[in-house]
Each structure stands twice: as C-alpha cells, then as structure tokens.
Amino acid sequence: MTPTPAKIRILLADDHTLVRRGVRLILDAEPDLEVVAEAADGAEAVAALRDVEVDLVILDVAMPRMTGLQAARIIARMRTPPKMLMLSMHDNEQYFFEALKVGASGYVLKSVADEDLVKACRTAMSGQAFVYPGAMSALVRDYLDRLNRGESLPRTVLTEREDEVLKLIAEGHSTREIARELTISYKTVERHRENILAKLGLRDRTQVTRYAIRAGLIEP
Amino acid sequence: MTPTPAKIRILLADDHTLVRRGVRLILDAEPDLEVVAEAADGAEAVAALRDVEVDLVILDVAMPRMTGLQAARIIARMRTPPKMLMLSMHDNEQYFFEALKVGASGYVLKSVADEDLVKACRTAMSGQAFVYPGAMSALVRDYLDRLNRGESLPRTVLTEREDEVLKLIAEGHSTREIARELTISYKTVERHRENILAKLGLRDRTQVTRYAIRAGLIEP
DNA sequence: ATCCGAATGGGTGCTGCCACCCATAAGTCC
DNA sequence: GGACTTATGGGTGGCAGCACCCATTCGGAT
Structure with missing residues (x-):
C-alpha cells in the first residue's frame, strides 16, 4: 500500500x-x-x-x-x-x-x-x-x-461587442437605447443584432432573451 | 414512553x-x-x-x-x-x-x-x-x-386565456403562430397581448419573456 | 332585467424589428 | 501584401408589434 x-x-x-x-x-x-x-x-x-x-x-x-x-x-x-x-x-x-x-x-x-x-x-x-x-x-x-480528435471548434462564439449587444437586447432595451448606451449608431446595433441572430440561430429578440437567461448571461 | x-x-x-x-x-x-x-x-x-x-x-x-x-x-x-x-x-x-x-x-x-x-x-x-x-x-x-385571516383571494390579474397567450409569447412564438395554435384570429391574439402588456405594466414581448421566466410560467 | 367582464374580431397608423444590399478603417494571420 | 475578421456606418423594403379606435356575444353577478 x-x-x-x-x-x-x-x-x-x-x-x-x-x-x-x-x-x-x-x-x-x-x-x-x-x-x-x-x-x-x-x-x-x-x-x-x-x-x-x-x-x-x-x-x-x-x-x-x-x-x-x-x-x-x-x-x-x-x-x-x-x-x-x-x-x-x-x-x-x-x-x-x-x-x-x-x-x-x-x-x-x-x-x-x-x-x-x-x-x-x-x-x-x-x-x-x-x-x-x-x-x-x-x-x-x-x-x-x-x-x-483535435479538430478546431466551429467557432460559433460571439465577439465581445456582440456579447455586449446581446446582453442589452436580452435586458429588454430597444435598438435606439442600445445605440445611445454604447455611443454607436443605430445601424451598427442593427448590424450586431443581425450577426447575433444568425450565429445563434435565433429568430428575434424574444428568443435572445431566453438564450441569455439560459446561458446565465443575465438575470431573469 | x-x-x-x-x-x-x-x-x-x-x-x-x-x-x-x-x-x-x-x-x-x-x-x-x-x-x-x-x-x-x-x-x-x-x-x-x-x-x-x-x-x-x-x-x-x-x-x-x-x-x-x-x-x-x-x-x-x-x-x-x-x-x-x-x-x-x-x-x-x-x-x-x-x-x-x-x-x-x-x-x-x-x-x-x-x-x-x-x-x-x-x-x-x-x-x-x-x-x-x-x-x-x-x-x-x-x-x-x-x-x-380568511379573506378572499384577489387572484391573479390575468384571465386564463391571457395566461395561455402570455406563455406562448414568452416561448418566442409570433402572433400569427399563436393565432394558429389557439385557433382564434390574429386580431384577437393582438388584443390579448395588448391587455397583458397593460395589466403587467410591460413594454414589449422581450419583457414578457423575462416576466414569465421570473414567475416560473415557462422554463428558460 | 341589467350590467359587467371575458372572449371574440375588425380597422388604421406609427414605429421598430429584421433581412437583404452596400462600403470603410483597423487589426491579425499567413 | 493580400486575406480575413471586427467594428463601424448607410440604404431600402417588408412585415410584425403595438396603440388606440370600434363592435358583438355570452355568462355570471346584482
């Protein structure tokens, strides 16, 4: 022993x-x-x-x-x-x-x-x-x-900026509010949101909210 | 003993x-x-x-x-x-x-x-x-x-039907989908949604989602 | 008998969301 | 240096969400 x-x-x-x-x-x-x-x-x-x-x-x-x-x-x-x-x-x-x-x-x-x-x-x-x-x-x-098998990850992950926008969307903020919050243009926020929906395979803001809560990114 | x-x-x-x-x-x-x-x-x-x-x-x-x-x-x-x-x-x-x-x-x-x-x-x-x-x-x-104290129950604000609609909204279904699901018209669903938002003091579907999760009506 | 709430449905109009299209500056990787 | 990514921004169009207006039917409470 x-x-x-x-x-x-x-x-x-x-x-x-x-x-x-x-x-x-x-x-x-x-x-x-x-x-x-x-x-x-x-x-x-x-x-x-x-x-x-x-x-x-x-x-x-x-x-x-x-x-x-x-x-x-x-x-x-x-x-x-x-x-x-x-x-x-x-x-x-x-x-x-x-x-x-x-x-x-x-x-x-x-x-x-x-x-x-x-x-x-x-x-x-x-x-x-x-x-x-x-x-x-x-x-x-x-x-x-x-x-x-050592293959690289398909990289579905969001960028940092997209993560920021994701959280704000999930907290119920409108596109206009997010733009003001991050001091970027309305259009850029729309662009980020578009990428987020595409990457995560979601359809709209409602699903983003559920995703973020499930993922522990925001509190309900 | x-x-x-x-x-x-x-x-x-x-x-x-x-x-x-x-x-x-x-x-x-x-x-x-x-x-x-x-x-x-x-x-x-x-x-x-x-x-x-x-x-x-x-x-x-x-x-x-x-x-x-x-x-x-x-x-x-x-x-x-x-x-x-x-x-x-x-x-x-x-x-x-x-x-x-x-x-x-x-x-x-x-x-x-x-x-x-x-x-x-x-x-x-x-x-x-x-x-x-x-x-x-x-x-x-x-x-x-x-x-x-034996007082009667003030009961939940929402009606049964509104509760049904609330859950479907929170699950990310569109107005059209909910109408099909409940076999009622698109307009009626809109009506229910309007009442729900007013009664709960919410602004849009995203907030409905968070509310429903917080209240335990649906799973994240 | 009457009144009220709940459920149903319609119309109109504004605004926001979303999906396409486009471009540019800055940084990284090979 | 060129390819690629990330963040930035613009335009346009369609459809959905939301607000405020309207009405009818039905059942239960007063």
Missing part, C-alpha cells in the same frame, strides 16, 4: 441545501475525495477560494445572484485555477456549450448515478479535456467527438 | 438522484419518519401508491413525463389520498399557487435547512392547512396572511 495519498479537496457550490447534502454524502464516502467547503451561490464560491486550498470546484450552473457559469468565468482567470465540474439539472446544449466555453472540465447532470459523479471527479482531476457522463444528446456527442 | 409509535411512511418522488439521496438521508435520520419508496417521475409515483401504503408523498414540482403537480392532481382524486408536500427549486408565485390549487399540504424549497423539511413533514401530517418554511417572497407571504 502507498502511504495514504492526499485526498482530492473539493469545493461544492449549490444553492439547494438538499442537493449539497446528497452530493457531499456520495463524495465523502470515497476514500480519495473530500468536500472541504460549501457555497450557496457563485459569489460565495469565488470568495471561498480565497480562503481554502481546493483542487476541484463543483458548480451548479444556475444559482441566485451569481450563477455557476458566471463564477466559472471568474475562477478560470485566477492564477492557479482549480479544475471545475459543472452540475446541472438540464440536459440541453446551451448550458453544455457555455460550460465548455468557460473552461470547465466536465458537465454532470443531477440525475446521474452516484458512481458517474465520482468518476467524473477523478477524470476531471486526471486532466482529461471534458467529461460528460450519462445520456447526452447526439448533437453534443458529435461536438465532443470532434473536440477529442 | 409510549410503545414505539408507527413511523410516518413516506414516498419520495424526484427525478434527480442526488436530491433523493439528500432528502432520504435527512428523513431516515428521524425516529418518526421513514422513506418507504422512491419514484423518478410523477407517473412512477402514482403507480407506486397502488402497491405501497403511504402516509405522505413528497413530490418535486418539475419532473419529466409527468410533473409533480400533475401527479398531485391525480393523487388528490384517490379514495384515501395521502398528504402531499410539494418540493421545489423555485421560490416563485406561479408554482406556489399551483401547489395550493392541487390541494398540497405544503410547499418546501430545496434550499431550506434540514430541520425545516422535517418539520414540514410533521406539520403536514398534523392536518395543518399549509406549510411554507423558509424565506418566501413578500408577495407569497401577503397572500398566506390574507388566506389565514
């Missing part, structure tokens, strides 16, 4: 007490895993990382105040960021791709079996590109296959 | 394995509570009630195939229905009022503390009208206060 190896130190962030209970129960039962801190929202998680040394952060994608996705963006910019696993109730592409974009090491559904969660933690720590246990949609599978 | 009293027999229905884990852990730790069955959706819960004798059903409001609210409506029509507690992630009015309407004995958020959940089970079994532990929105509190 090796002399007791260091456990993987985990920060667990989920706004639902009951979920934290369940996850902690499962993880602490493993000899090589240890939940060393909990957080009830994204902001708490980020703050906790300043006080506690952590190897892996498990983040619920949707939390009040600061979502898991927002927190992940901040965490990824730290000097020595821990690995990140996104925990989600929703088996949908949007959240999944957002998780990829923010640099998470995996995306785990809350409906998975215990062993899948445990395995995801270990795989994430091993440096694997991306973990996705359970039944994922075909679209996601294709995407990950391409990713694992 | 009384000779060991019969435990409260509980059916637990939630589609997320991790949540069932956590809840079961908390309840089974109590001397007077016992989880005797689990279900992963509403249909399973209803089916399980035919095989197992149960005093209390804990139902997640949102489950695939058959939601907890749908299941509650069916369960309430049984000859000797068990008590029902609705479990929810969302502290919003819509689900809450639905829970009231289907005859549940309480509405418990997944973010509550362990003791609150345990207390809710006991209170529900005692025959109390309605339990609502934890931090509820001010709107819900007012509502329950009025309810407990």
Whole structure:
C-alpha cells in the first residue's frame, strides 16, 4: 500500500441545501475525495477560494445572484485555477456549450448515478479535456467527438461587442437605447443584432432573451 | 414512553438522484419518519401508491413525463389520498399557487435547512392547512396572511386565456403562430397581448419573456 | 332585467424589428 | 501584401408589434 495519498479537496457550490447534502454524502464516502467547503451561490464560491486550498470546484450552473457559469468565468482567470465540474439539472446544449466555453472540465447532470459523479471527479482531476457522463444528446456527442480528435471548434462564439449587444437586447432595451448606451449608431446595433441572430440561430429578440437567461448571461 | 409509535411512511418522488439521496438521508435520520419508496417521475409515483401504503408523498414540482403537480392532481382524486408536500427549486408565485390549487399540504424549497423539511413533514401530517418554511417572497407571504385571516383571494390579474397567450409569447412564438395554435384570429391574439402588456405594466414581448421566466410560467 | 367582464374580431397608423444590399478603417494571420 | 475578421456606418423594403379606435356575444353577478 502507498502511504495514504492526499485526498482530492473539493469545493461544492449549490444553492439547494438538499442537493449539497446528497452530493457531499456520495463524495465523502470515497476514500480519495473530500468536500472541504460549501457555497450557496457563485459569489460565495469565488470568495471561498480565497480562503481554502481546493483542487476541484463543483458548480451548479444556475444559482441566485451569481450563477455557476458566471463564477466559472471568474475562477478560470485566477492564477492557479482549480479544475471545475459543472452540475446541472438540464440536459440541453446551451448550458453544455457555455460550460465548455468557460473552461470547465466536465458537465454532470443531477440525475446521474452516484458512481458517474465520482468518476467524473477523478477524470476531471486526471486532466482529461471534458467529461460528460450519462445520456447526452447526439448533437453534443458529435461536438465532443470532434473536440477529442483535435479538430478546431466551429467557432460559433460571439465577439465581445456582440456579447455586449446581446446582453442589452436580452435586458429588454430597444435598438435606439442600445445605440445611445454604447455611443454607436443605430445601424451598427442593427448590424450586431443581425450577426447575433444568425450565429445563434435565433429568430428575434424574444428568443435572445431566453438564450441569455439560459446561458446565465443575465438575470431573469 | 409510549410503545414505539408507527413511523410516518413516506414516498419520495424526484427525478434527480442526488436530491433523493439528500432528502432520504435527512428523513431516515428521524425516529418518526421513514422513506418507504422512491419514484423518478410523477407517473412512477402514482403507480407506486397502488402497491405501497403511504402516509405522505413528497413530490418535486418539475419532473419529466409527468410533473409533480400533475401527479398531485391525480393523487388528490384517490379514495384515501395521502398528504402531499410539494418540493421545489423555485421560490416563485406561479408554482406556489399551483401547489395550493392541487390541494398540497405544503410547499418546501430545496434550499431550506434540514430541520425545516422535517418539520414540514410533521406539520403536514398534523392536518395543518399549509406549510411554507423558509424565506418566501413578500408577495407569497401577503397572500398566506390574507388566506389565514380568511379573506378572499384577489387572484391573479390575468384571465386564463391571457395566461395561455402570455406563455406562448414568452416561448418566442409570433402572433400569427399563436393565432394558429389557439385557433382564434390574429386580431384577437393582438388584443390579448395588448391587455397583458397593460395589466403587467410591460413594454414589449422581450419583457414578457423575462416576466414569465421570473414567475416560473415557462422554463428558460 | 341589467350590467359587467371575458372572449371574440375588425380597422388604421406609427414605429421598430429584421433581412437583404452596400462600403470603410483597423487589426491579425499567413 | 493580400486575406480575413471586427467594428463601424448607410440604404431600402417588408412585415410584425403595438396603440388606440370600434363592435358583438355570452355568462355570471346584482
């Protein structure tokens, strides 16, 4: 036997007490895993990382105040960021791709079996590109296959400026208001909006709103 | 001491394995509570009630195939229905009022503390009208206060039809599509939309989307 | 019997959204 | 240096969304 190896130190962030209970129960039962801190929202998680040394952060994608996705963006910019696993109730592409974009090491559904969660933690720590246990949609599978074969990403992502406009649209601002806000012309805003709709495959402002909320870009 | 009293027999229905884990852990730790069955959706819960004798059903409001609210409506029509507690992630009015309407004995958020959940089970079994532990929105509190003082309910501003239209708008459907969906004329849909915007003090379809998501009328 | 709210539908007109077309300046990549 | 991307801006046209006007039918409350 090796002399007791260091456990993987985990920060667990989920706004639902009951979920934290369940996850902690499962993880602490493993000899090589240890939940060393909990957080009830994204902001708490980020703050906790300043006080506690952590190897892996498990983040619920949707939390009040600061979502898991927002927190992940901040965490990824730290000097020595821990690995990140996104925990989600929703088996949908949007959240999944957002998780990829923010640099998470995996995306785990809350409906998975215990062993899948445990395995995801270990795989994430091993440096694997991306973990996705359970039944994922075909679209996601294709995407990950391409990713694992080293192919470049189709680059559906929005530019920074488009992201700004996207948020303002989703918050219910009119084209004219956005133009004033960004001090650019009405026409340029229309141009950005057009590109956003095309890139995301959306039809109108209403769908942009839902997209942005789903992606955790704005609060409902 | 009384000779060991019969435990409260509980059916637990939630589609997320991790949540069932956590809840079961908390309840089974109590001397007077016992989880005797689990279900992963509403249909399973209803089916399980035919095989197992149960005093209390804990139902997640949102489950695939058959939601907890749908299941509650069916369960309430049984000859000797068990008590029902609705479990929810969302502290919003819509689900809450639905829970009231289907005859549940309480509405418990997944973010509550362990003791609150345990207390809710006991209170529900005692025959109390309605339990609502934890931090509820001010709107819900007012509502329950009025309810407990025996005042009549001011009820939602929107009519049933307007509610239908509201949801379809929020889901990103155009006026024309909604008209086809409801087999009414384009003009009537416009009329309903106009009333909705006026009653809710909103400006356009984008804001309707955000409102509906916030109120829990639709999923993002 | 009457009145009111809810649901239905029509007309008219303004404005905003969206889809095409076009161009230019600045930066990056090969 | 040329290709490409990003951000900027313009024009034009069609259709949708929204506001304000109108009316009819039906059922329940007073």
